[in-house]
Each structure stands twice: as structure tokens, then as C-alpha cells.
Amino acid sequence: MSASSLLERDARTIGAIEKLRFSPLTAVGGEGSELITADGRRVLDMSATWGAASLGYSDPVLARAVAEAASGMAGASILSSVGEPALCFAEELLARVPGEGERKVWLGHSGSDANEAAVRAIEVASGRPNLLVFAGSYHGGTAGSMAVSGHPSQEHAQAHPGRVLVPYPDPYRGGSAAAALERIDAALAEHGPETFAAALVEPIMSDGGLIVPPPGFLAGLAERCRAHGILLLCDEVKVGVGRTGTFSAFAAEGIEPDVVTFGKGIGGGLPLSAVVGPAPVMDCANSFAILTTAGNAVCASAGLAVLARSDELGLAERAAERGAQLAAGLREQALERELIGDVRGRGLALGVELVRDRTSLEPASTEAAKTIVRALELGVAFFCVGPESSVLELTPPLTISAAEVDRAVEVIGAALADVEAGRVADAAIAGYAGW
Ligand SMILES: Cc1ncc(COP(=O)(O)O)c(C=O)c1O
Known part of the structure; x- marks a missing residue:
């Protein structure tokens, strides 16, 4: 070849x-x-x-975990049966992601489906129509995740009817936390803060230019969300799972988002994604965001191996x-x-x-x-x-x-x-x- x-x-x-x-x-x-x-x-x-x-x-540990799960094959998903690797993986994630109250985990195959499922659940649970989204952000390649993104490569996609785009502060090009927060305040005032279900944010904007927001920006956003009952969704798909020096990238700003999405590195190369969020959001409806093979033992075992290796090494x-x-x-x-x-x-x-x-x-x-x-x-x-x-x-x-x-x-x-x-x-x- x-x-x-x-x-x-x-x-x-x-x-x-x-x-x-x-x-x-x-x-x-x-x-x-x-x-x-x-x-x-x-x-x-x-x-x-x-x-x-x-x-x-x-990686030998990941390879062994996947091979063992594939040769034992405890079903092909957790859709209508209980599987232990998926349970262990969800428990491990809950232990690593900070948050208050009862929280639950949704499992999927990619960062895109995780963001899409999270947004739909948040909308239903909150009953609010609008979403605060950052220009340049990339949250996925499915219809629902593109609709709540702001990346120039997706200008052809149908935007979510409640998407309100605001600028992400780029310090290299003169962006400041204060100016970006001012634009957020203006957007909230224009539409009414009580109309916003969630703010979606990448703690470091990756596909939009690997932009690290200036100190205080994420904390200011979190403060505004808390004040108005808006859920803060942190997209950790690219930068989570230890990549920035802490398990979640948002930790550097001392914030605690309500909902966190993971993908990419969480599966070590296998298709695995997750949403961690408050039980009332994650239990908003039955059979609401189902993917037949999600939570399958092979991918869940890969996720467990990633978490174990992260700790061990x-x-x-x-x-x-x-x-x-x-x-x-x-x-x-x-x-x-x-x-x-x-x-x-x-x-x-x-x-x-x-x-x-x-x-x-x-x-x-x-x-x-x-x-x-x-x-x-x-x-x-x-x-x-x-x-x-x-x-x-x-x-x-x-x-x-x-x-x-x-x-x-x-x-x-x-x-x-x-x-x-x-x-x-x-x-x-x-x-x-x-x-
Ligand atoms: C921040 C972020 N969220 C979501 C996604 C979508 O992930 P996937 O392509 O695995 O569905 C990406 C992919 O680049 C991403 O960078």
C-alpha cells in the first residue's frame, strides 16, 4: 500500500x-x-x-479494555438494559465534575450529539426560548449542534430561532472581558434575561482560533447566568479531560457550570461523549435523546481506561x-x-x-x-x-x-x-x- x-x-x-x-x-x-x-x-x-x-x-491499557469489552460484549448499549461499564463511567465522571444537587449523565458518541442533547433538554426543562451563543464557537456538526454554533464554516446551517450571538473576547485583537460582558448585558437587556434558557461557552474557543478569554470573563458570564436563572453550559469537548492542566478547563476560572459536555479525548479515539447536568434537566422527558448504541460496553470501557490512565500517569x-x-x-x-x-x-x-x-x-x-x-x-x-x-x-x-x-x-x-x-x-x- x-x-x-x-x-x-x-x-x-x-x-x-x-x-x-x-x-x-x-x-x-x-x-x-x-x-x-x-x-x-x-x-x-x-x-x-x-x-x-x-x-x-x-495505549496498552485502552487496547486491553476495548478488546475485553468487545470479546465479552455485554449487549450493544444501555438503551433498554443496565450495563456496568457505562454505570462506572458515569459515576467516575460525576466524581470529577463539580456541581451541586443531584446530577445525572447522558452518554453519546460525539461532541456534537452531546451538545445537541444538552441544549434540547435545557430548553424543555427551562421552557425558555433563547440561547446566548458566541460568534466563532463550534459546538458540532449535526443540525442541532450547528444551529447553536457561531463558526464561519457553518454559515449555511439553519440557526436556532432563539440563538443570540455575542462576541467572544480575543485579547490578541483588542478584546477585553469588560467590553464582552457589556455586549452580553446589552443582549440580555434587549431580549429580556428571563427569555434565556442557557449560555453556551467554550472555556477556550478552539475551532474559532484557540482563543483564551481574558481573566474574569468566564466568571462574569457565570455571575450573570446565576443572577437570571440562565443555565451555563460549558463545552469541554476539545479542551476537557486534563488537556489544559485541570480535568475541566473551566476550573482555571473558578466557575461551576450547570451543564458540562465532553467528547473527543474522553473516549481516547473511540466514539464516546457525555453530558453532566442537573437531574431536573437530565430527567426532563423519557426516551427524549436516545441513540441505540450509546453507552455500549466497548466505548464506555474506553472512557474508563482514559480516566484511569489520566490518574495513573x-x-x-x-x-x-x-x-x-x-x-x-x-x-x-x-x-x-x-x-x-x-x-x-x-x-x-x-x-x-x-x-x-x-x-x-x-x-x-x-x-x-x-x-x-x-x-x-x-x-x-x-x-x-x-x-x-x-x-x-x-x-x-x-x-x-x-x-x-x-x-x-x-x-x-x-x-x-x-x-x-x-x-x-x-x-x-x-x-x-x-x-
Ligand atoms: C468545542 C467543540 N465542541 C464540539 C465539537 C464536536 O465534536 P465532534 O466532532 O466529536 O462531534 C468540537 C469538534 O471540533 C469542538 O471542538
């Missing part, structure tokens, strides 16, 4: 609507932080498949440590590489915003695309996010080693140097549409 034959077959079979391609990356295997490509190269994966491979690839602490190392290395690169406008993030959720000019902050989208392609040639994979596709997103496996972090920094610096020197041709990015 060659990379070119795989790429040709892919072009003939998998439709564009299912693709988000930035480079000719193929994967026929994986081990630790590396993907093995169809032509036998080992590529350091600084994306971890958009954060899903939280334990890296072929201290992955949240490691993410904080390796993240600081990665950010420091990239900031050092920024001293030489003019294209780097900003290095930001927390733990192992980092963004490198590329700009053509550090004063005008003109987004360097083409340069970002070329950096991704060149870095892959040099053995490191990652993708980009942001409204202009100009922010390199680094969300590697939480198990990444210090030596691998150094290797990533070196290659990113070398790739940027090649792009700055005009050594990457336009033809190299032809065919990679990105977002």
Missing part, C-alpha cells in the same frame, strides 16, 4: 463534505505520539486527531508541564520568525497565530497552510483553526514526551523559516481546502 494509492482512492470515494484536509497525511498505524503513514514514515502528531487521541495511539499535571515547555519553545521561535504573531493557550491546548504584519495583524492564511504542509514533510503533523484559518492548533496526545515537544518546536520553526524564505511553492497547498 502506497500513500499515493490511498490518496487516489480517497479522492474517488470519500466525499468532500466529510473532509477537512490540510496535507497529504495518511495513517495506517499509530504508536504513542506518532502516526505511521502509508509509506512507512513516523509522523509526530501534534493534533492527536483534533484532540481525540488523548492517550496517544495504541498524572496526565493533567503533565499537560501543564509539557504545555509550558511547548509554549516557551514557540515563543523563542517567535523571536526569529516574524510570521508568529501570538502564541497562546493553556496546557496542551495551544495556538500559534500567524500574521503578515505584527502591527496590522493581517492574518497569514496561505502561510499557515504552507507551514502545515512543510511541517508534515519534516515529520510533524498539525492543522489550523480560526475564522481565517491562520492559527496553527497544537493539541498533541497528553502523553507526549519532553523530547517530542522539543522536536515539534524545532520542526515548526524550520517549516516557518522555509515559508518565510519562499521555499514552499503555492502548488504545495493546492487541493487542500482546509476549513
Whole structure:
């Protein structure tokens, strides 16, 4: 099997609507932080498949848990029978997510279905029509989750009739907590705060540009929600499960959301998602958000293995440590590489915003695309996010080693140097549409 034959077959079979391609990356295997490509190269994966491979690839504990569950096969779901792996997983999540009163857990397959189920339940339980949503936010790719997102790639989707979009503060582009909270106050006043069922927020906006909101913003939002009986839904799909140095990213701001959604890394690469929320919301109706195979023993066992490995290996602490190392290395690169406008993030959720000019902050989208392609040639994979596709997103496996972090920094610096020197041709990015 060659990379070119795989790429040709892919072009003939998998439709564009299912693709988000930035480079000719193929994967026929994986081990630790590396993907093995169809032509036998080992590529350091600084994306971890958009954060899903939280334990890296072929983790032995995860592999064993999945194999045992598949060979014992206790049914195919928990829809109409009780299954222990799903129960244990739900109990473990409840123990890790702070909250008051009785809370319950819904299980699904992806971050999208978790956000969709959570929003529908909140609407029914609250009886309120409106939702506060942030421009640039990405909450999923199903109709219901797109309807409550604000990402530019989803402008074609039918918006939820009660979606009220407000700006997310981007400190690099002059955003402040005070100004963003003022816009929220204005939106609440315009529609009436009592009409809002929930505010949906990514504690770090990922697909919208890996933006860390300024201190006090999330706390201010939480305060307003509490004052008006609006539920705060925190979308931890990309940044949760230890990635930012704490189990949930919202912990850094000392807030306690009412509803929390998880996906991606919680399943270690297998399809698993979860909503944790107050019992009155989660029990709003029977057979209301059912997915036949949700909570199946294989995926629930993968989730349990992820949580067990996170504890055993201290992955949240490691993410904080390796993240600081990665950010420091990239900031050092920024001293030489003019294209780097900003290095930001927390733990192992980092963004490198590329700009053509550090004063005008003109987004360097083409340069970002070329950096991704060149870095892959040099053995490191990652993708980009942001409204202009100009922010390199680094969300590697939480198990990444210090030596691998150094290797990533070196290659990113070398790739940027090649792009700055005009050594990457336009033809190299032809065919990679990105977002
Ligand atoms: C913050 C956030 N929420 C939800 C989703 C949707 O997750 P999935 O694609 O696994 O359904 C994503 C995916 O990028 C995400 O980044």
C-alpha cells in the first residue's frame, strides 16, 4: 500500500463534505505520539486527531479494555438494559465534575450529539426560548449542534430561532472581558434575561482560533447566568479531560457550570461523549435523546481506561508541564520568525497565530497552510483553526514526551523559516481546502 494509492482512492470515494484536509497525511498505524503513514514514515502528531487521541495511539491499557469489552460484549448499549461499564463511567465522571444537587449523565458518541442533547433538554426543562451563543464557537456538526454554533464554516446551517450571538473576547485583537460582558448585558437587556434558557461557552474557543478569554470573563458570564436563572453550559469537548492542566478547563476560572459536555479525548479515539447536568434537566422527558448504541460496553470501557490512565500517569499535571515547555519553545521561535504573531493557550491546548504584519495583524492564511504542509514533510503533523484559518492548533496526545515537544518546536520553526524564505511553492497547498 502506497500513500499515493490511498490518496487516489480517497479522492474517488470519500466525499468532500466529510473532509477537512490540510496535507497529504495518511495513517495506517499509530504508536504513542506518532502516526505511521502509508509509506512507512513516523509522523509526530501534534493534533492527536483534533484532540481525540488523548492517550496517544495504541495505549496498552485502552487496547486491553476495548478488546475485553468487545470479546465479552455485554449487549450493544444501555438503551433498554443496565450495563456496568457505562454505570462506572458515569459515576467516575460525576466524581470529577463539580456541581451541586443531584446530577445525572447522558452518554453519546460525539461532541456534537452531546451538545445537541444538552441544549434540547435545557430548553424543555427551562421552557425558555433563547440561547446566548458566541460568534466563532463550534459546538458540532449535526443540525442541532450547528444551529447553536457561531463558526464561519457553518454559515449555511439553519440557526436556532432563539440563538443570540455575542462576541467572544480575543485579547490578541483588542478584546477585553469588560467590553464582552457589556455586549452580553446589552443582549440580555434587549431580549429580556428571563427569555434565556442557557449560555453556551467554550472555556477556550478552539475551532474559532484557540482563543483564551481574558481573566474574569468566564466568571462574569457565570455571575450573570446565576443572577437570571440562565443555565451555563460549558463545552469541554476539545479542551476537557486534563488537556489544559485541570480535568475541566473551566476550573482555571473558578466557575461551576450547570451543564458540562465532553467528547473527543474522553473516549481516547473511540466514539464516546457525555453530558453532566442537573437531574431536573437530565430527567426532563423519557426516551427524549436516545441513540441505540450509546453507552455500549466497548466505548464506555474506553472512557474508563482514559480516566484511569489520566490518574495513573498524572496526565493533567503533565499537560501543564509539557504545555509550558511547548509554549516557551514557540515563543523563542517567535523571536526569529516574524510570521508568529501570538502564541497562546493553556496546557496542551495551544495556538500559534500567524500574521503578515505584527502591527496590522493581517492574518497569514496561505502561510499557515504552507507551514502545515512543510511541517508534515519534516515529520510533524498539525492543522489550523480560526475564522481565517491562520492559527496553527497544537493539541498533541497528553502523553507526549519532553523530547517530542522539543522536536515539534524545532520542526515548526524550520517549516516557518522555509515559508518565510519562499521555499514552499503555492502548488504545495493546492487541493487542500482546509476549513
Ligand atoms: C468545542 C467543540 N465542541 C464540539 C465539537 C464536536 O465534536 P465532534 O466532532 O466529536 O462531534 C468540537 C469538534 O471540533 C469542538 O471542538
